[in-house]
Amino acid sequence: MALTIQSAQTIFSNTQLPSPIPATIALFDQLNVDDQLAYLWYAYTEMGKTITPAAPGVARLQLAESLLTQIKQMSREDQTKVMRDLASRADTPISRSYGFFSVNTKLAFWFELGELMKQGIITPVPVGYQMSPGVKFVLEATQKLDQGQQITVLRNTVVDMGFDTSDLGPSSYPKAATEPAFQRTSPVISSVKIDGITEPAVLGYIEAMNADKFDDAIALFTTDGALQPPFQKPIIGREAIAKYMREEAQGLNMMPQQGICEVQPDGSKQLKVTGVVQTPWFGVTVGMNISWRFLINPDGKIFFVAIDMLASPQELMNLRRV
Ligand code: EQ3
Numbered sequence: 001m002a003l004t005i006q007s008a009q010t011i012f013s014n015t016q017l018p019s020p021i022p023a024t025i026a027l028f029d030q031l032n033v034d035d036q037l038a039y040l041w042y043a044y045t046e047m048g049k050t051i052t053p054a055a056p057g058v059a060r061l062q063l064a065e066s067l068l069t070q071i072k073q074m075s076r077e078d079q080t081k082v083m084r085d086l087a088s089r090a091d092t093p094i095s096r097s098y099g100f101f102s103v104n105t106k107l108a109f110w111f112e113l114g115e116l117m118k119q120g121i122i123t124p125v126p127v128g129y130q131m132s133p134g135v136k137f138v139l140e141a142t143q144k145l146d147q148g149q150q151i152t153v154l155r156n157t158v159v160d161m162g163f164d165t166s167d168l169g170p171s172s173y174p175k176a177a178t179e180p181a182f183q184r185t186s187p188v189i190s191s192v193k194i195d196g197i198t199e200p201a202v203l204g205y206i207e208a209m210n211a212d213k214f215d216d217a218i219a220l221f222t223t224d225g226a227l228q229p230p231f232q233k234p235i236i237g238r239e240a241i242a243k244y245m246r247e248e249a250q251g252l253n254m255m256p257q258q259g260i261c262e263v264q265p266d267g268s269k270q271l272k273v274t275g276v277v278q279t280p281w282f283g284v285t286v287g288m289n290i291s292w293r294f295l296i297n298p299d300g301k302i303f304f305v306a307i308d309m310l311a312s313p314q315e316l317m318n319l320r321r322v
Pocket of ligand 1: 249
C-alpha cells in the first residue's frame with residue numbers, strides 16, 4: 001500500500017497526550033488587544049526573573065531596524081497604536097512589514113521593543129492600564145506550564161501577530177538574502193546515540209540538524225517527504241522543508257534520549273523518539289520535551305516526520321502503543 005501523509009500523521013497518535021499549549025493560547029486569543037499586550041508584558045517580565053532570551057545579533061536586528069526607528073520617533077499614543085495594530089493583525093503598513101518578517105526576526109523585533117520599554121523609550125502598557133481578571137487568569141494558566149511550554153506560548157503568540165501576508169506574494173520589504181546565523185550555544189553533539197534506535201536515517205537526521213547541515217538532513221527525505229512542526233500542517237517536498245529549516249531550525253540542540261521502532265509488513269518502519277531540544281534563544285537554560293514520529297519507507301528514506309511538544313516530562317517515557 002502506498003504511504004500517504006494523511007495516514008503517516010496518525011502513527012503513534014494513541015501514545016500522545018493533549019498538550020496544554022493550544023489551550024493556553026485559546027485563552028489568550030479571547031483577551032482584548034490591550035489585555036493581550038499586557039499579558040505578554042507581564043508573562044515576559046515574570047519569566048525574565050529566571051530566564052532571558054539571548055540578545056539577537058546585529059544582523060538580525062538590522063532586518064527590523066527601519067520599523068524600530070519609525071516607532072521610536074512616534075508619540076506615546078502612536079506607539080501604543082502600532083502595538084495594538086500588530087496584536088489585532090490590522091492591515092497597516094507597519095503591520096504588513098511585520099507580517100513579512102521571518103519567525104526569528106519577529107522575535108528579535110519584540111525583544112528590542114521590550115528593551116526599549118524597560119528603558120522607558122517606548123510605552124510599556126497603555127497609560128492607566130489595570131490588569132483585568134482575564135489577564136490574571138491566563139497568567140495563572142501560564143504559570144502552571146513548564147518553561148519550554150511557556151516560551152512556546154510566547155513564541156506562537158508573537159508569530160501570529162501582524163497582518164497575514166500569506167496571500168500577498170513576495171514581500172516588497174527588504175529581506176536578507178539568507179537568514180542570519182545563530183551562534184551555537186553549546187558544543188555540537190556529534191555522535192548520536194538513542195536507546196532503542198539504530199535506524200541510520202533517524203541518527204543521520206539528528207546528526208545533520210545538530211550541525212545546521214540542512215542539505216544533508218534533506219537528502220535523507222523522499223522527494224515527496226514531509227515535516228510537520230509542532231501545532232502546524234505538514235510542510236511537503238524537499239524544497240519547502242529546506243526553506244523552513246533555514247529559517248527556523250538554525251542553532252537548535254537536539255538531544256534525543258530513547259525510542260521505539262516497529263517494522264511494518266511492507267518493510268516501512270514507524271519510529272517514535274523522545275528527548276529534549278534547546279533553542280538558541282534560551283540556550284542550555286530551557287529544555288523543551290518533544291517527540292519525533294518518523295515514517296521511514298522500505299528504502300530507508302524519511303517519508304514523514306512530525307515534531308510534537310510533549311504534555312509533561314512523564315510523556316518522555318510514553319513510547320508504547322496500548
Ligand atoms: C515586549 C513584550 C514583552 C510586551 C509586548 O506587549 C508584547 C510582546 C510580544 C513582548 C515581547 C515578547 C518577546 C520578546 C518574546 C520572546 C520570545 C522568544 C524569544 C521565544 C522563543 C521560543 C523558541 C521556541 C519555543 C523554539 C522551539 C523550537 C522547536 C521545538 C524546534 C523543533 C524542530 C525540530 C526538533 C526538528 O527536528 C525539525 C525542525 C523544528 C524547528 C520543527
